[in-house]
């Protein structure tokens with residue numbers, strides 16, 4: 276996945292992103308940081324193919340998506356898992372049907388859906404809420420439904436926009452462990468966040484958006500209070516209460532639809 | 533509500549009230565379309581009969597000349613017949629024009645007048661049997677006028693002239709029926725487009741999510757089209773259900789005055805079949821319209 280001199284402007288406004296150039300190796304994990312309004316969501320929306328850049332090149336899975344016809348994009352979108360900043364769950368569907376959506380769209384059989392989806396929901400600690408509708412779920416529960424939907428198809432790339440924006444640090448740590456877990460299974464992960472504690476705790480390289488829409492690639496932020504924080508290192512298994520340490524076998528084995 | 537069309541609970545696009553008015557609108561439109569189509573079909577059926585009446589043959593009648601001398605009167609009548617024949621044979625739409633020979637005329641009259649020599653001496657009207665060319669549309673009224681000017685005492689069969697006039701009217705009515713069906717179809721399509729657009733607006737969020745998780749336009753369009761087809765079928769069946777008894781009533785009333793001038797209002801088996809298919813036609817129209825509307829809207833997304 277690579278960006279080359281990518282620029283983005285909304286309408287006739289100024290360029291929100293300017294000459295953004297970076298590459299994400301397969302199986303890498305990056306934080307996307309930057310002050311509010313610097314263009315993190317804009318950058319991610321280019322990554323998950325919600326819009327096209329005003330200029331520059333975007334390569335995904337070795338293909339130049341800026342040159343692709345829109346009819347060819349859905350198969351690529353199915354290899355991406357997205358956790359939106361505001362979850363974007365469908366309120367009229369149960370947790371199960373929300374998570375099943377990418378599978379239904381891909382034409383996966385109903386029997387496979389009934390087998391894998393409850394398994395994943397159980398794994399993210401929502402065994403008791405499989406048939407609950409999003410409006411009846413807590414923020415953290417919704418977040419886990421959104422994450423389950425993003426990973427159910429075993430995406431090659433996971434994009435999460437402020438996935439810890441409205442939960443406390445404890446849940447934030449848990450969710451990050453989940454992403455680290457997926458990353459260990461081979462998924463390329465990009466996470467936009469404001470939470471410096473997280474960035475310090477999970478020492479992954481950073482993409483930092485400075486003012487003026489320019490992007491710099493930075494090394495992991497050093498944890499100044501190493502060992503002092505509760506919960507242990509990111510590699511520590513079992514850190515997530517209510518979330519099993521090992522992802523379900525079906526998730527690990529699934530090939531995309 | 534017909535339970536068969538109740539939406540599945542786990543469709544990605546939520547059920548909503550944006551199109552609840554659709555079945556009722558479609559019911560009214562299908563009702564109108566069925567009546568208009570029935571009218572067009574019934575008139576069309578009668579038209580065929582009438583055209584056959586007019587198309588086949590026309591009879592021209594020539595009143596015999598009268599005079600003191602029967603021989604010269606007869607010669608005058610013969611001359612008139614020859615004149616009329618000349619005018620008739622000059623017309624492009626006349627395939628043939630043959631005078632009925634006197635012996636045949638007498639034979640035709642025999643049952644009423646008997647076979648006496650007296651009959652032979654009576655000044656009988658002469659008849660010319662005119663065969664109209666196949667698929668010609670003769671203006672019989674004009675022909676009658678031309679004949680009358682050229683030959684004294686000539687007349688065209690009244691009934692056929694009258695029919696020729698009414699055929700024009702009937703064709704107009706039949707065309708009007710088809711036009712009404714077309715207009716109703718256009719209005720239905722416009723309604724479906726509007727309901728679909730409204731649905732797209734209401735469900736914008738859901739559509740965007742489906743789009744971003746890799747749904748093809750076809751899949752999203754199908755979600756909408758299925759709902760539109762359900763609503764349209766529902767309304768169409770209601771419209772048909774109301775239109776059928778109405779038609780039967782009209783049919784029954786028309787049968788009551790069969791003795792009148794107008795031929796009976798009647799529909800063939802196939803006509804009834806065509807009418808029963810109107811709701812299916814409306815549903816098909818809704819399917820195509822909704823799909824096209826959604827896909828056009830989606831093309832604006834990246």
Ligand SMILES: Nc1ncnc2c1ncn2[C@@H]1O[C@H](COP(=O)(O)OP(=O)(O)OP(=O)(O)O)[C@@H](O)[C@H]1O
Pocket residue numbers: 285291309310311312313314315316317318
């Ligand atoms: N749809 C849009 N139309 C016009 N301008 C937009 C649009 N979306 C974002 N912007 C502008 O682009 C800039 C970057 O916005 P963006 O949402 O990418 O920031 P962000 O880094 O995600 O901020 P935050 O951390 O608050 O989520 C902002 O100045 C914003 O006003």
Ligand SMILES: [Mg+2]
Pocket residue numbers: 315316317360436
């Ligand atoms: Mg943002």
